[in-house]
Amino acid sequence: xxxxxxxxxALSIQEGENxxxxxxxxxxxxxxxxxxxxxGRGLVHLIxxxxxxxxxxxxxxxxxxxxxxxxxxxxxxxxxxxxTASYFCATDVNNDMRFGAGTRLTVKP
Amino acid sequence: xxxxxQSPRHKVTETGTPVTLRCHQTENHRYMYxxxxxxxxxxxxxxxxxxxxxxxxxxxxxxxxVSRSKTxxxxxxxxxxxxxxTSVYFCAISPAFDRSGANVLTFGAGSxxxxx
Numbered sequence: 001x002x003x004x005x006x007x008x009x010a011l012s013i014q015e016g017e018n019x020x021x022x023x024x025x026x027x028x029x030x031x032x033x034x035x036x037x038x039x040g041r042g043l044v045h046l047i048x049x050x051x052x053x054x055x056x057x058x059x060x061x062x063x064x065x066x067x068x069x070x071x072x073x074x075x076x077x078x079x080x081x082x083x084t085a086s087y088f089c090a091t092d093v094n095n096d097m098r099f100g101a102g103t104r105l106t107v108k109p
Numbered sequence: 110x111x112x113x114x115q116s117p118r119h120k121v122t123e124t125g126t127p128v129t130l131r132c133h134q135t136e137n138h139r140y141m142y143x144x145x146x147x148x149x150x151x152x153x154x155x156x157x158x159x160x161x162x163x164x165x166x167x168x169x170x171x172x173x174x175v176s177r178s179k180t181x182x183x184x185x186x187x188x189x190x191x192x193x194x195t196s197v198y199f200c201a202i203s204p205a206f207d208r209s210g211a212n213v214l215t216f217g218a219g220s221x222x223x224x225x
Contacts, residue, residue: 004151030212031211031212033213035214040219041218041219042199042201042216042217042218042219043152043199043201043214043216044216045213045214045215048211048213050211088151088152090214092211092212095140095157095159095212096154096157096167097142097154097201097212097214098154098168099144099151099152099153100151101149101150101151102151
């Protein structure tokens with residue numbers, strides 16, 4: 001079964017707005033990662049947060065992790081049309097990498 | 110996708126025929142993975158390898174086998190393809206654990222398989 005579950009399944013916003021996606025998982029993890037997938041392409045790694053970290057930033061990305069709730073969120077600030085893609089969380093449990101079904105983000109210009 | 114190539118990129122086959130997908134890497138990474146991606150299911154792990162001739166099953170391994178005789182190649186075989194195996198298949202690679210234990214995947218471009 002899937003380890004991570006993203007919410008919402010789809011999100012549509014205007015350029016310049018912030019986008020927030022959530023991920024819930026079921027078991028203890030070593031770390032949690034977020035990946036992006038453009039249509040027809042493979043996934044690309046965005047950011048990793050370890051189980052002992054609560055927040056991490058990378059450019060316009062901000063990731064939080066709450067291990068007590070087994071949840072994570074990805075915030076993209078000041079979104080651009082080029083951010084349109086699917087975003088997946090992945091949990092790493094002893095090298096077994098499991099992905100959720102993803103959030104489809106559409107940023108309208 | 111630099112360092113990792115999948116072949117074929119597209120294949121149409123008939124039910125009952127064997128199919129082999131190839132993943133080739135030039136990064137000398139230890140770990141290699143095969144995932145399938147289907148609408149509503151995201152990516153699901155089929156098999157992975159942690160070294161030459163060392164493989165393990167993922168969550169949807171039934172109907173699939175793998176082989177890794179060289180570091181650079183990881184083959185996924187459908188012994189007798191079924192329509193339920195119509196999917197997009199992604200290969201991914203990662204280096205061995207670093208000191209902090211992080212394991213970041215690099216993905217290939219995918220292989221679209223249609224089983225009629």
